[in-house]
Amino acid sequence: MALKVTVTSTKGGVGKTTLTANLGGLLADLGQKVLLVDVDVQPTLSSYYPLELRAGHGLSSLITEGLVDGIVSRTAIAQLDLILSDDPEGMLQNWILHTPDGRVRLKHILTRFDETYDFILLDTQGAVGPLQDSAILSADLLVSPIPPEILSAREFARGTVQMLDRLRPMAFLGAPLGPLRGLIYRMDRTVDARRIAQELCREAYGPSKGAITILDTVIPNTVAYREAATARVPVHRWEPQRQGPTPSAREAMLALVFELFPHLADKTLECEGAQ
Numbered sequence: 001m002a003l004k005v006t007v008t009s010t011k012g013g014v015g016k017t018t019l020t021a022n023l024g025g026l027l028a029d030l031g032q033k034v035l036l037v038d039v040d041v042q043p044t045l046s047s048y049y050p051l052e053l054r055a056g057h058g059l060s061s062l063i064t065e066g067l068v069d070g071i072v073s074r075t076a077i078a079q080l081d082l083i084l085s086d087d088p089e090g091m092l093q094n095w096i097l098h099t100p101d102g103r104v105r106l107k108h109i110l111t112r113f114d115e116t117y118d119f120i121l122l123d124t125q126g127a128v129g130p131l132q133d134s135a136i137l138s139a140d141l142l143v144s145p146i147p148p149e150i151l152s153a154r155e156f157a158r159g160t161v162q163m164l165d166r167l168r169p170m171a172f173l174g175a176p177l178g179p180l181r182g183l184i185y186r187m188d189r190t191v192d193a194r195r196i197a198q199e200l201c202r203e204a205y206g207p208s209k210g211a212i213t214i215l216d217t218v219i220p221n222t223v224a225y226r227e228a229a230t231a232r233v234p235v236h237r238w239e240p241q242r243q244g245p246t247p248s249a250r251e252a253m254l255a256l257v258f259e260l261f262p263h264l265a266d267k268t269l270e271c272e273g274a275q
């Protein structure tokens, strides 16, 4: 059965797509069969990795027609597949809004991929809307990158909790919310960033408090993440090691994967050092 993980944030530009792509690439190199789903009208995840096979259909056909054949594209990374975003006009938002079971459709259709994949990773748009809702409701686990500036930390506490509280009643429609893991993301080595991270870990989050935890792993702000995106390779391959106190992308991403998915702790990288 595939574990569904949705990367979400009510704020744009925080690193969701980068994180989703790199999580997918690392999980695949750890021997997992992974399906990425680009649930964003701006198809950034769709073009993150080179494609070996481009399917004729994508997310729209999946959601509106329940199409599962001819919908999965294959990336150049072994074991890493992708459902493309194919909704440049943003029609899906409206369609979901006006379809009675719109928001829970994606969740139900994705179960058709349960036997084929170990992980399904969904990337979302940095806003609130019916399409984002449906990605959130599809997830067993939510991961939310939080840049350690005060505004982002506050936005996380306010926006994310509001979003979760609003969607919580969907449990009555068979779509209970998965727990949310906040990930301190793009951390730089300044005192201020560390203080904010500590504050965030301590803060209370109202009714959703028990469902939100902040991960111990921190992803640093380094140029490797941008360089790897430009080179179109997973960042753990791009930066296997580095000098100094900041962990390499390989160390940081491995720590994240093992913290999120402890059952993978005995797995080792199959493409050690490959670029």
Ligand SMILES: Nc1ncnc2c1ncn2[C@@H]1O[C@H](COP(=O)(O)OP(=O)(O)OP(=O)(O)O)[C@@H](O)[C@H]1O
Pocket: 011, 012, 013, 014, 015, 016, 017, 018, 019, 040, 044, 124, 125, 126, 185, 186, 219, 220, 221, 222, 223, 225, 226, 229
């Ligand atoms: N750990 C990191 N360190 C430094 N830069 C990073 C890191 N992760 C991502 N970036 C850069 O931050 C920018 C935004 O990242 P990304 O596109 O992943 O954000 P997003 O949340 O998906 O944005 P949107 O809301 O527009 O979809 C990109 O230029 C990316 O290369």
Ligand SMILES: [Mg+2]
Pocket: 016, 017, 018, 040, 044, 123, 124, 125
């Ligand atoms: Mg994005």
